[in-house]
Amino acid sequence: MINMNDIMETITMIQEENLDIRTITMGISLLDCCDGDIDRSCQKVYDKIYRCAKDLVKTGEDIEKKYGIPIVNKRISVTPIAMLCGASGGDPVKYAKTLDRAAKDVGVNFIGGYSALVQKGFSPGDKDLIESIPRALAETDYVCSSVNVGSTKTGINMDAVKLMGGVVREAAELTKDHQCIGAAKLVVFCNAPEDNPFMAGAFHGPGEPDCVINVGVSGPGVVRSALSKMPEDADLTQIADKIKKTAFKITRVGQLVGTEASQRLGVPFGIIDLSLAPTPAIGDSVAHILEEIGLEQCGAHGTTAALAMLNDAVKKGGVMASSNVGGLSGAFIPVSEDAGMISAARNKTLSIEKLEAMTAVCSVGLDMIIIPGDTPSEVISAIIADEAAIGMVNSKTTAVRVIPAVGLGEGEELDFGGLLGNGPVMKLNTKSPAKMIDRGGRIPAPLQSLKN
Structure with a gap:
């Protein structure tokens, strides 16, 4: 039974009280994009993101029209890129620029996952990615970054904490002509969830499905x-x-x-x-x-x-x-x-x-x-x-x-x-x-x- 009072209440919430869907975020696993050659890996990353997310923005807009519910942002989160860096070597910023290009081509607001999970220590690729974060955020428009430095299960990796203090400063300095925006696109976590749809901390955890909507x-x-x-x-x-x-x-x-x-x-x-x-x-x-x-x-x-x-x-x-x-x-x-x-x-x-x-x-x-x-x-x-x-x-x-x-x-x-x-x-x-x-x-x- 359709309740007209409920319908009118929802309309009021949207029109007068700023109710919205803040984001629909597509999580995409990039684990199958690992390659010993970073350029081949980047191409695989771009192809998969484009294939999975090419209809994301249009779908969000169609749902907005159908129900009259504002969907403010359409976003993408991907597997922590440090996991790919360990396999490919090379300059991690190539991945950041690939993510940025894919985000622009599919039309999303942000793409998250230029990330590393180092709560218990550094795997191959983690330090390279973390040290590249300021440059990656300065040289891209839509890429967001996060680093998990601790958890209840593992304690706090203080070597990573020390490193991140300098990374945050450098991210601000490299974007000082743009309101220090680099630091605003960087989050340092403890107990980071694998399914968070909100930026700048969104990434697609390794325990998640190949592709998912959050x-x-x-x-x-x-x-x-x-x-x-x-x-x-x-x-x-x-x-x-x-x-x-x-x-x-x-x-x-x-x-x-x-x-x-x-x-x-x-x-x-x-x-x-x-x-x-x-x-x-x-x-x-x-x-x-x-x-x-x-x-x-x-x-x-x-x-x-x-x-x-x-x-x-x-x-x-x-x-x-x-x-x-x-x-x-x-x-x-x-x-x-x-x-x-x-x-x-x-x-x-x-x-x-x-x-x-x-x-x-x-x-x-x-x-x-x-x-x-x-x-x-x-x-x-x-x-x-x-x-x-x-x-x-x-x-x-x-x-x-x-x-x-x-x-x-x-x-x-x-x-x-x-x-x-x-x-x-x-x-x-x-x-x-x-x-x-x-x-x-x-x-x-x-x-x-x-x-x-």
Whole structure:
């Protein structure tokens, strides 16, 4: 039985509350593109991506027209390219340029997977790829990169953490004439999921099918609107219940789009990532949800508790709506991409220390945070280590995407445009962690890793 109230409610969500499908991402395995000759391997990579994804954008557009649901991005994720580098040798940037060309030719917004998984050490090809990341991001337009440096099972590879501090700095420096955008396309993970459809951290894990469709749903504006209609005296149990029911409805929309895209493209439907992914648009902010719950401004005391409740309620509602929930799923807190976060950072209500506390209870980590351009690489490494430790000990995904604003200091601003938004340079603790970072080695896995 078609319920007209449900239909009208969904239309309102789309037209007035910024509900959208943030991305449909096609994951493509490139393991069969390995070759001892890097040029032959690159050609195989291009041919497979084009063959699998040539109809992806048109399919997304057709589904948009059929249901009236905006699908903001169409993207591709591929097998971590470091796995191919180990077989082929040569300059890894050739792979990056191949990915970029394929992305342009099929018309997607981004392609992720210029990645390495080094949580327990470096395999052949890993270091070559990691050291090439700044150049690869500077010489391409659509390529995104990620490196997994730790996990609950393995501990934290501190040699990789040290290396990534310098890589993040260099990525910003090589793109300083373009708002340091290179660092905005680079994520450092702990416990990276293999099926994440969101950039810049998407890659197609080695345990995934040959080709799959993953969907990322977003709806901070819908959740905020639902909470704004509740009585002023509603308690937090009632608030959590309303968030859960709203997340259920949002996830149902993603299930519909994912199922349709899978059938049209003839590839398996993988997962729905039901994350609340904000944008710089007014009314599409996770920070504003927290303020609707009752905070004067995001970053005030109580923010971590409110975010924990929001994240948990979103997941509970989502898993009731779909058996395919995966990826990151929960609430994102990218500073430059969230109008409420930007405002709180400008007012200095929100500090990087408070953001770090918030990452213990949300879906990702320190995301899209602009830091002073003269930040030493060892400080960036230490930020990565802190965040990886939170993920490792709490058996959750955490990540770091910080952008050193080359030539700028605290309070000045970068503007990336589009979904990446803009924001102020945030203050960092300047005391040096260099001695600890230089020690290298591996922080051992925690006791909770012994689950067998």
